[in-house]
Amino acid sequence: MNANIFATFEAIAREAGDAAFLETDDSQVISYARMLASTARYAHALVSLGVRPGDRVAVQVDKSARNYCLYLATLRMGAIYLPLNTAYRADELAYFLADAQPRVFVCEPADFAPRSELARAHGVAHVMTLTEEGGGTLDRLADAQPETFDTAQVAGDDVALIIYTSGTTGRPKGAMLTHAGLLSNGLALTKLWGFGRNDVLLHALPLFHAHGLFISGHCALLSGSRLLFLKKFNAQQVLSLLPRATVMMGVPTFYTRLLDEPGFTAARSTNMRLFVSGSAPLLADTNRDFQQRTGQIVLERYGMTESAIITSNPLVGERRIGCVGQAIDGVEVRIADDHDQLLPVDRIGGIQIRGSGVMKGYWRKPEKTAEEFTADGWFRTGDQGIRSSDGYLTIVGRAKDLVISGGYNVYPKEVEMAIDALAGVAESAVIGIPDRDFGEAVTAVVVRQDPGLTGEQIIQALKGRMANYKVPKQVHFVPELPRNAMGKVMKSTLRETYAGPLTLA
Incomplete structure (x- = not known):
């Protein structure tokens, strides 16, 4: 059996066929069948540039359907996708290129000249461009390629993504997420949050961040449901689309800005079955205001770059405001003291985790990886928390001052x-x-x-x-x-x- 996560996406997409996969801001609808064709073309394009399984593909472009298909194509052909925040400046990019040593760096056409100079200085073989409209050099190369591609055979422990995080030293570290880890986490969330083919996910998150790239998007891919794909969050645009959506995932900023809109009412949210918040603390007052306005409690969950989602409040059952819920399937959580000794319930200590979703380690930093794991294999998150007797986790602080x-x-x-x-x-x-x-x-x-x-x-x-x-x-x-x-x-x-x-x- 092929452990490539895209092999699972592919099987679901073939069954979905001409059903809508993604709808853009300008009402362009991309079917699951078209997504498969597009990812095949981009996969062939990467291969023609000399990209091989295990090579890195660094991407710093604006959010678009083509950008998302490039991500999926990178998974499909067995390379490692490296998303880079579009806000990063040259000095920041220089470190990532030097550390990750990508085979290909994809950027916006307007950035081509300075990015090419930077990439050459760090040994990157190819700098390509990609645009929403399809006018980039990588787009043109892909458009000339075949619409079929044999999804690469990979092992579950092979790295699918490197996402850079950092620490108190300020030196970024590349968290290596595997195909098996991403699939396990995605399947657990799809089940936990009740995703089905009739769902429509309102996607207003960026693609250079774990939340938008795979935590949300993989739930749609694993359920054969539809994405309403917005370039960025705009409260009025989101309000207009809520009657067509069933689920929204966002950061606390999304919800505070919705609450600032007089038109955000319970009636406007009637079709929505679930609002999820993560990536930052959601103030309890914000959630209470949201509940009073809509009759719904925003579902809070807890995740991090090194492990995707760790805990979540339930879809059905008690959602405790200010609490991030219980460990999801495939993940274990414990609270330990400074000597990695287990603490009893209702005691504050360091949050430690283990399971299939936890990263393989930090890219080319074996010593740092070893430092972050306990002798018995638990990853120290650096967060401080407390667990109740029924397993609900509350985060009380961050030891690393993040x-x-x-x-x-x-x-x-x-x-x-x-x-x-x-x-x-x-x-x-x-x-x-x-x-x-x-x-x-x-x-x-x-x-x-x-x-x-x-x-x-x-x-x-x-x-x-x-x-x-x-x-x-x-x-x-x-x-x-x-x-x-x-x-x-x-x-x-x-x-x-x-x-x-x-x-x-």
């Missing part, structure tokens, strides 16, 4: 290093504080050498160096950072101090 803003991971050390490099800065600490719209707002606390330095100057300087979602929305200046007896900055103290209104002073 900030999740608008559903995107922001690693404080990376931002701190950029701030500390600015003229007039002595040192800095970056934290996240609760924010209704973004879940958390990136906040910088800075000790300055130049008393004339302003928060706005810091923000503008960073905007040219890193993706905008990483740039602090708030900047505070202090004479010194609070430290404990060991000299470590006490970020919990900073979070308590600055959980207030925005300031750039």
Whole structure:
């Protein structure tokens, strides 16, 4: 049996035939049969560029149906897909290209010249372009290829995806997700969330993030259902489409912005059977407001790049607001102390996981991989949580000080290093504080050498160096950072101090 996850998608797609798979913003409908033909052409195109099973294909393009078919084609021909945030700047891309060493880098036509120069410097064999309309060099190459392709035979433990995450060091790590892990996680969610052929998933998430690329999309592919494929989230557009959809997956920002729309009512949501939130903390007040407005409770779940989904509230049964539910099929969760010893229920400790969905390891970082796993094979998530006697998990904090803003991971050390490099800065600490719209707002606390330095100057300087979602929305200046007896900055103290209104002073 072929363990390639696309082999499962292919069997379902052949049965679905001319049924709609994906509908775009401009009402273009792509059937399952057409998806199979498109992925075959892109797979042939990659092979013609010398891509072989196990090679990396790095992609930094805007969301489109062609982009999604390229992802599926990469799986189909056994290569490794590497999604890159469209907000990444040249310095950030340089690291990923050097570390992953992709055979092909796919970008937007407007970025071709600078991306080609960057890619050549890091040994990338081919830089191709892709567009929504099909005018890119990879599009043209694919359009001339056959519409059939023999899906590559792979082992379940073969890597399907590398998605970069990071840590307190600020040095990104490529989490390797396998075909078997993605399939196990996808099948568990499809069953748990009750997906069937009559479902219509409203997809407004980006494709460079796990949530949009496979957590949501795979549920549709594994159930033969339809995607309403939006380039990005727009509250009014989503409102207009809710009567045609049955499920929506989003980040907390989606739900706060829907609640800001007077037209978002229970009547408008009548056809919706499920709203799911993840990738960032959903404030309890937001969920209560949502329930009061619609009569529905948003289903909260917990996942991470290194493992996809870990726990979920149930489709049928008690959805506990502020809680991320129970372990899904194929995943085990435990709470342990600092010595990896199991803690009893209702005790706060480190969340550790194991199961088929957990990553194979970090790309070319065996030492770091070994550090993150316990001696008995559990992955330390870095999150702090508490489990109830009936297995419901509540996340209470993050040991690694990760900030999740608008559903995107922001690693404080990376931002701190950029701030500390600015003229007039002595040192800095970056934290996240609760924010209704973004879940958390990136906040910088800075000790300055130049008393004339302003928060706005810091923000503008960073905007040219890193993706905008990483740039602090708030900047505070202090004479010194609070430290404990060991000299470590006490970020919990900073979070308590600055959980207030925005300031750039």
